[in-house]
Each structure stands twice: as structure tokens, then as C-alpha cells.
Amino acid sequence: MGEIFLKMEKVTKIFPGVKALDEINLEVETGEIHVLLGENGAGKSTLIKILTGLYQPDGGSIYIKGDAVKSNSPQQALAAGIVPIYQELNLIQELDVTENIFMGREIKKIERFGILDREKMENRTKEILTELNQNISPTALIQDLGVGKQQMVEIGKALSVDVNLLILDEPTSALGKDEVKELFRTMRHLKEKGVTIIFISHKLDEVKEIGDRVTVLRDGKYISTKNIADVSEDDLVREMVGRDIKNQFPKVKIEKGAEALRVKNLSRAGVVNNVSLRAYRGKVLGIAGLVGSGRTELVRTIIGADRKDSGEIYIHGQKVEINHPKDALKYGMVLLTEDRKNQGLFLDQTVEFNCTSANLNKYKQNVLLDLTRQKEDTVGLIRSLQIKTPSTQTKVKQLSGGNQQKVVIGKWLNTEADIFIFDEPTRGIDVGAKVEVYNVINELTNRGVAVIMVSSELPEILGISDHILVISEGKVTAEFEAEEATQEKIMSAATINGGINNAV
Amino acid sequence: MQSKEAVGINISGGTTNWRKLLFDKLGSLLGLIVLMIILTFASPYFLTVNNLTNVLQQASINALVASGMLLAILTAGIDLSVGSVLALSISVSGIVIINFGLNPVLGILACLFVGGTAGMTNGLLLTKLRLPHPFIATLGMMNVARGLALIITGASPVSGFPDWIQFIGSGYIGPIPFSFILVIVAVIIFHYFLNRTTLGRHIYAVGGNIEAARLSGIDTDRVLTWVYTISGFMAAMGGIVLMGKVNAAYPLAGLSYELDAIAAVIIGGASFLGGVGTIWGTLIGAMIIAVIRNGLNLLGVSPDLQTVVIGAVIIGAVYIDVLRRQKK
Numbered sequence: 149m150g151e152i153f154l155k156m157e158k159v160t161k162i163f164p165g166v167k168a169l170d171e172i173n174l175e176v177e178t179g180e181i182h183v184l185l186g187e188n189g190a191g192k193s194t195l196i197k198i199l200t201g202l203y204q205p206d207g208g209s210i211y212i213k214g215d216a217v218k219s220n221s222p223q224q225a226l227a228a229g230i231v232p233i234y235q236e237l238n239l240i241q242e243l244d245v246t247e248n249i250f251m252g253r254e255i256k257k258i259e260r261f262g263i264l265d266r267e268k269m270e271n272r273t274k275e276i277l278t279e280l281n282q283n284i285s286p287t288a289l290i291q292d293l294g295v296g297k298q299q300m301v302e303i304g305k306a307l308s309v310d311v312n313l314l315i316l317d318e319p320t321s322a323l324g325k326d327e328v329k330e331l332f333r334t335m336r337h338l339k340e341k342g343v344t345i346i347f348i349s350h351k352l353d354e355v356k357e358i359g360d361r362v363t364v365l366r367d368g369k370y371i372s373t374k375n376i377a378d379v380s381e382d383d384l385v386r387e388m389v390g391r392d393i394k395n396q397f398p399k400v401k402i403e404k405g406a407e408a409l410r411v412k413n414l415s416r417a418g419v420v421n422n423v424s425l426r427a428y429r430g431k432v433l434g435i436a437g438l439v440g441s442g443r444t445e446l447v448r449t450i451i452g453a454d455r456k457d458s459g460e461i462y463i464h465g466q467k468v469e470i471n472h473p474k475d476a477l478k479y480g481m482v483l484l485t486e487d488r489k490n491q492g493l494f495l496d497q498t499v500e501f502n503c504t505s506a507n508l509n510k511y512k513q514n515v516l517l518d519l520t521r522q523k524e525d526t527v528g529l530i531r532s533l534q535i536k537t538p539s540t541q542t543k544v545k546q547l548s549g550g551n552q553q554k555v556v557i558g559k560w561l562n563t564e565a566d567i568f569i570f571d572e573p574t575r576g577i578d579v580g581a582k583v584e585v586y587n588v589i590n591e592l593t594n595r596g597v598a599v600i601m602v603s604s605e606l607p608e609i610l611g612i613s614d615h616i617l618v619i620s621e622g623k624v625t626a627e628f629e630a631e632e633a634t635q636e637k638i639m640s641a642a643t644i645n646g647g648i649n650n651a652v
Numbered sequence: 653m654q655s656k657e658a659v660g661i662n663i664s665g666g667t668t669n670w671r672k673l674l675f676d677k678l679g680s681l682l683g684l685i686v687l688m689i690i691l692t693f694a695s696p697y698f699l700t701v702n703n704l705t706n707v708l709q710q711a712s713i714n715a716l717v718a719s720g721m722l723l724a725i726l727t728a729g730i731d732l733s734v735g736s737v738l739a740l741s742i743s744v745s746g747i748v749i750i751n752f753g754l755n756p757v758l759g760i761l762a763c764l765f766v767g768g769t770a771g772m773t774n775g776l777l778l779t780k781l782r783l784p785h786p787f788i789a790t791l792g793m794m795n796v797a798r799g800l801a802l803i804i805t806g807a808s809p810v811s812g813f814p815d816w817i818q819f820i821g822s823g824y825i826g827p828i829p830f831s832f833i834l835v836i837v838a839v840i841i842f843h844y845f846l847n848r849t850t851l852g853r854h855i856y857a858v859g860g861n862i863e864a865a866r867l868s869g870i871d872t873d874r875v876l877t878w879v880y881t882i883s884g885f886m887a888a889m890g891g892i893v894l895m896g897k898v899n900a901a902y903p904l905a906g907l908s909y910e911l912d913a914i915a916a917v918i919i920g921g922a923s924f925l926g927g928v929g930t931i932w933g934t935l936i937g938a939m940i941i942a943v944i945r946n947g948l949n950l951l952g953v954s955p956d957l958q959t960v961v962i963g964a965v966i967i968g969a970v971y972i973d974v975l976r977r978q979k980k
Contacts, residue, residue, distance in 0.1 A: 473868070473869050491867055505853070
């Protein structure tokens, strides 16, 4: 057993009405890749925020290399070489790589006057990027880099401050397959250099591939710490959710109903190229494709969030004109966006406000809104979706990620729309909550709703869809019935050059 | 106090959380009460019926203008043009009533119409021309409206209004100024408008997260256009009270009123980031400003120094609010 770098003992954190952490233990050895695993709301993020000094614990103790940490602030954590990289990257898009890496710690020519030594910083940046085996120009603007490269810049930033403990919070959720490989290669390299890594992920195959040991949290409590080599994926699932998940994809087959949506030759310059598709009542149409293939752009164009250049849309056989999401809503078609926080929720508002926000007219009584009925409907949604919230008047920002996702679903269920488009409905949520989302989809199809589901997770596409469409570079490159599709067939269609660049 | 709120599943309780309403307001309301207690001891004239009714009257115009400003700030915007729009509205009204001999009732309606139209223009500039921030559209309108007011009046005041218009600005019902009764009516209407109507709730949605609002099928352009229309309308309302009070319409009326209105909204606890704020807070904000001005007058502080004090109060009030939020 190696030297213990970090030890957290009986760490407790209480928020109003919730015990977020209940006597958590965590022991991380120097130079290991330690996985932190748990469902949403299990307390992973809170634990990390205590470790990085953003929150103060209400009880327990923290030791770094055996020394008790009495007070902790982000500055002190950084001084101890503890560097977090969050899911949402903290880079300034308008500045270049060098400026971002040295943000706040610029090297100066003349200290007093704040004159920057640009050359020295660029050289150091080059060194760091070379070490990471990254071919990125120090003068490239962040906004011109892909997500994978941006993450490498974040890691470079961590290296520039003599990192001892690197915390990666779901780093792979926005990455493509090759980028994940690249990230893992870098993580192994850092590990060889003696950097300790805490890795948070929901993807069990990744956890098995990269981790040395794993600590599982559940409902704010410590469950276990194990060598990853000694446990199976099934074991991990059981520890996380506290029960067996027999069926990860509880698909219910419903009889095919009438055509609900038909898209004909839809195009939007540069992103969507002549796409046609049909969705039927009671059925799930899966849309597969790599990140950046134009899937999100396609569904945004369908509901009128982005303007189309050409193409026709028919709803229940009738040609309709959709130029704004409100038109789509009028015809009963809604989109649950991938980016919940920025595009789906009113974080400062209550659960009730959010659940009723898409359909306030339903509550209009003469001039005023009927508060009692609003409340009744919200309570109904809280019960049927099992949203964990203290009350209907709780602000959404106080809920966990999985529960926030349920609030978004609740908002749309409350509209009684009959065409539901989900964009990455289970991104960033854990196994247990995923099954709940699938059950909602089943319930919708059972009610005769037509569902379209965009996803980059192939098992999900295969497990939940009835019919599958593959998109590459904005174009439909293949179509399968679920029974005839395989991961290999989808992948090969997803990597076909759709020819959008050659078009025009 | 927070934990008490959150513990236990309260999904069957009453429909309005009065306790929470009071708590959110407590900060600025408490400030107002403390201020009044201090002034009561500092000056023997402060706590007299005469003086207090005077304060209410002073607060009235700002409270009306600030109600419209609140809407703009709730949508994470701002309306810099309210002072100028007020001047233009009453100038038009004064000219049609006094110079053209139009029926004064129609003249007052013209005032409101001009205010609403100027405000709607702000909204359309913002949403149709896609100007990057309401600061731009309303800064432009601020100059245009002021200039128009000067042009149409030939830069001189118009006066001699009928008694009932003067009554709006300076009359009393019992000890209460009529203008303040107008304010109370407006505040109650705003309270229901913001909390109990579709448009009101959409205003909070647009301010809280405009992209989520759009994707929720809310016509955000329509909401914003309404917000600035109402803001212009409320500026004209404030103008009517001013016109009645001084029995004149003059093109330089309402200078820097936008700043007092913004101050009232912010002191009243609204967030510049949008989505947070109430009409009651704004009313209290307007009262605080009026009480401070009145108190400093009673204590013989020069108007120049008063401006300094008001500035410090704005910064102090927002800082206290920041501290309060951090505690949460």
C-alpha cells in the first residue's frame, strides 16, 4: 500500500433540510487514479467542493499527507496542489491558450507595472502542451478549439501550478471516443509522473478501464472502497443504487400508431442537409450520430429554435409552418434540450413555476391564474415523477441534477404535447435515474405519444428505439429497424462522410 | 430560518406563502422602519401628519415610474428613457389641452398614449432591430424624447390646468395624498399582474433564463415589447402626477428620474441579473429614497450633500443585500 495523499474522515455537510454528506470517508493514495462513483445526489460534488475549499464541512476531518487541514479555502487548496477540473470548463473563450493557462498567475517582465512577459509564457505553454503530447498552438483562441482540446488546456493549466491532486469531474461526458482515449493516455502519463487523480464518472466501462480503486457513495453515505480489478460492473451498479438493476433498458413495445411527424428535405446551411424522417404514435425514433454530427441542430431546426433554410414539416398529416418553438408547442411538439441548466430551467424560480411555465394559459381563469390548480398539477407531477423536493415552492437550483431533469420532463408532461423530442435525455445522470427516464418514455409511448430520442450512447439507442436513424455531417446516412441494427452497423454509418462540405 | 422552511414536505399547504413574502421584503422594510425611527429622534418635525403626507407625495412619482422600471430590470434590462418619456408625454398633453383646447380627459389619455408608444418603440427597437442591450435603445430614446419635448414646447413650460388635474398631483383624500392612493392602486394591480397573469409570469421567465423561456414556447419578443411599453406608460403616469402637482408641463421635467427609479428598484431587492424582484420591494425602495430626502431637508443638509448621501445609500443597500444572500 502506497503513501496516503488524502484522507477524509467522517466528513459531514448539512444543507437546509438535507444531509448532503453523512460521515463520509475517503482515502486516496499518492499516484493512484481513484474513482468516485455514485448516483446524482449521492454527494460526490459536495465532497469535491469541500476538498477544494468551496464549502466548509460541518463535521469530520481532512488530512493531506498526514497533516490535518484546519481551514480550507480555494486558495489554500490550490497552494496544496489540489486542482479541480469541472464538467463545465472554466476557460475564457475569447482569450488564447497561453492567456488561459496563466490566468491570474501571469509571468511579468516588470513586476511593479504589470508588464507581461508574453514570450516566457508562450514558451512555457509550449512545453506543457508538448508534455501532454498536444498539437495545440499557444496562440489559438479557446473558442476555435473542440471540447476535447479545451479539456487538455484545462489540464495544462493544472500542470502549470505543480498539481499534486487532479480532480476530474465527469470529464468524458462531452467527449467523443478518440478524445476519451486521448484523455486516458494523458491521465496515465500524469499518474506515472506521480500525480494523484480523483476521477468522477458514470460510465462503468470507463471506470473499469482507467481506475485503480473506487469509492462508492450513496445518498450522502459512504458505502465502500475497493480495488477495481476485484469488482465487476454489476457489483458497482448494485453498490451505487443499493439494489439490482435487472434490466438497464426496460423497453415496452407498443403497436405502431398513425404518423405524427413527417419532416421532408429539411436543410439548414452548414449543419442540416436534406433530412427526411417520420415519427409514429407509440414508437421511439432513435437518432444516433457522433458529437458534432448535427443531431442537436436537426432537432432544434425541427422545433423552430433555429431557422430552417428549406424543407417541409407535417404534423398528423397536415403541413405546418414552424418558425418559433411556440409554433411547435401549439402543434403539440416539444424539445427537451441536452443542456438543462442553460436551456431548460429557471433556476431562481420554484418547482411549481418551472412545471407550469410552458403552459400557463391552461390556468387562466378570466384574467388571473388559478393558483390552486397550478399547485395540484405540480404536486401530481412531483408524485408521478418521484421528484425529490421539500415542497412545490422550493427553488429548482436547490435540487440535484437528476431531480432537475425530472422537473424539465414535468414541465413538458404538463403541456399534454404528443410529440416528444429528447436530446441526450440521460447525459450526466446515473444508472438508476436513467431507468426512470426510460420508464417515462415508455409511459409516453403507451399514451400514444410519438417520441424522438437523440443519443450518443449506442446501447441506449439500441435498447430503447423502435426505429433508428444515423446522422453524419448533417445527413441521414443509414436507417434501421431496431431488430436489425447493431453497434457496428451504426458506428460505420455514423462515420461516413455525409458530404455536407462538398455540397453547396 | 431557512431550515425550518425546507424541512418536511409541504405540498398541500396554502397557496400564498405570506411568511416568505414578508421575509424577502424584511430587509428593505426593516431599513425603512429603522430610518424612520432615527429621524423621529433626530427631528421633532419628522413624525407629524403634515410631514408624513408630504413624504408620501414625494414618493409617489418615483414609485410610479419605478414600477415600470422594475419590469425592465426583471427581464435583465433597463429603461434609461423614463425621465425623457415623462417629459415628452406631459409636453404633448399640455400642448393639446392648453394650446389646442382639447378636452382635458382626452389630453390625459394622450399623455398615457404617448408614453406607451415611446415605450413600445423601445421594445420594438430592442426586439426587431436586435439591438444588443436595452441600454442602447433606451439611451437613444432618452435623447430623442427629450429633444422632441423641447422642440414641440419651444423649450418653455405650458401651464394652467383644470382643477381636477391639479388634484391628481396635490389633492388629498382625508390625510392621504391622492397621488399616493394612485400608487397603492398601481402596486396592487402590479402585484396581481406579476404573480397571477401569464404575461407577468413570463416576465420572470424571460429574466430568469431567456433561452429556456424561448424553448418553452414563450414569445420572448412579445414579452419584452410589453415590458417597455408598460414602462413608458408608467413614466407617463408619473408625469400626470407631476403635471398636476406643479400645474405645468415643461420639457425639462423628469431630469435624472431614471436614476431614482433604478435606485428604488435596486434598493427594493431586485436583481440586476433579472428574474428576481417584487413590486412591494420597489414601493419600499421609493419610500426609502423619499424619507432620506425629507429627513436630510429637515436636518438642514444641503441638496448637494443629499445627492452624496443617496448615492451612498444605493451602494450600501445593495451591499447589505449581497451579504444577506451570502448567508443563505
